[in-house]
Amino acid sequence: METGIMKKIWELSGKISDKTGYQRLTSLSEKLIELYREQGRIENNPLASSRKRTLSVPAEDLKQILNQSSILVTGGLGCVGSSLVRALLEHGPAKIVVVDKVSPQESSYQLPESEQIEFRQHDILDENGLEEIFRTYRPEFVFHTAAQRNPGLAEKSILDTVKTNILGTLAVLTACEKTPSVSQCVFTSTGKASRYLTNEIYAATKKVCEMLLDDFSRNGSKIYSMVRFTHIVDNSLMDKQIMEYAKHGDFIPIHSPGKFVTAQNVNEAALLLLNALIHSEKGIARFLLVKNLEWPVESLELALYYIQEFKRKIPIIFTGNPKGYGEKFFRGQLDWKNPLELNLLINVYENRKREINRAEDIIISTLVPTSHKLLDHLISALKKVSTDQEAKTVLLKGLKDLFEDSLAHVPASQTMEILKWGLDQNHLKQDGLTPSDFGDMIPIMMRSLSETPFEKELKDAFESPC
Secondary structure, three states: OHHHHHHHHHHHHHHOOOHHHHHHHHHHHHHHHHHHHHOOOOOOOOOHHHHHOOOOOOHHHHHHHHOOOEEEEEOOOOHHHHHHHHHHHOOOOOEEEEEEOOOOOOOOOOOOOOOOEEEEEOOOOOHHHHHHHHHHHOOOEEEEOOOOOOHHHHHHOHHHHHHHHHHHHHHHHHHHHHOOOOOEEEEEEEHHHHOOOOOOHHHHHHHHHHHHHHHHHHHOOOEEEEEEEOEEHHHOHHHHHHHHHHHHOOOEEEOOOOOEEOEEOHHHHHHHHHHHHHOOEOOEOEEEEEOOOOOOEEHHHHHHHHHHHOOOOOOEEEOOOOOOOOOOOOHHHOOOOOHHHOOOOOOHHHHOOOEEOOOOOEEEEEOOOOOHHHHHHHHHHHHHOOOHHHHHHHHHHHHHHHHHHHHHHOOHHHHHHHHHHHOOHHHHHHHOOOHHHHOOHHHHHHHOOOOOOOHHHHHHHOOOOO
């Protein structure tokens, strides 16, 4: 029944301006609310539990590290950055230098009043100015949270996103290397970077940034670590937009049914960054993520909850997935040997190396190594691009080359497992997918098994990859 309702909503979404179409969509949405109620899915706000979670904090260890230290936070006027600054103040630093390209008056987030905090308005793309700030304040610890985080905007402003996320990160890492006082740098990444290969700009830029951190860790003089965030509920565009439509709109537009997000709160994000100081190692960039993220939340479920909550009589419509949000989920992304331990923010190659912290609420792992030569070539090429299309072409081609090269550093047996899980015909059929929906990723993975003991098994198991 639910599938039939979804199909009818798809068919009628283009007729939302028609009176009859509007009434039918409203009726169908009411039926969905009834079904979701029966399933117990909208008794409470679907995001409520993620707002309440917290993480363990090794307070004594952190105090020993941070007491009377000098800390620099890029993007410190953002949602995560400002929360991090508050968390840092609890561990006795001598000074926290907040660097952000917007002024405090322009930001939606306020820094706490403290003599320990000093603000510098500066764009991290100004390398000379950034290095002057580092020389002036001589930070021991650097938290790099500045970024362009909107996946939809990334597809429209490709060049700016590439510059801010990749070249901006490179500028911060270079400043760290040039500043003798710096001991460690922690970078904020995204669970989207766990994808083996991606054509979405935001995910691609963050994936390259992770590679940069790992490369600097192996070849530089400082300690580098990372955290992977998922949907931050305190700064959720999805939640704000759906709530606004539910309160004041004539309907609620949803990309599509079956679009799920895992969520965490900003306090978890800040505490994860602090834990990254402890769970780090010179010579290899470890990344951390929240272990217990609970069941993902469906955007449709959230919309139906708000219609019910605000007692509105308005319909849901489906608009289709815009650029930056449309990549198909590859089942081989997850390690199905341990289904109870599945986490969307870590892929199979990384999952086999994972560790758990003492409190058992954080996963710690490392990246698959990538070629320094290929990464350096990509960065050099990105410095020369001048248009959105050029930036996209160079970025995605470079990422593809790095992915293909990285498969030489992983066991062929794992790649074979990934392909079996990801190309299981029963699951593909159920999801309405084919191998071609995953672009170049599948052919590249299959080629990596040539001249290995799995070549014959691959040919027997699968027909043409596309």
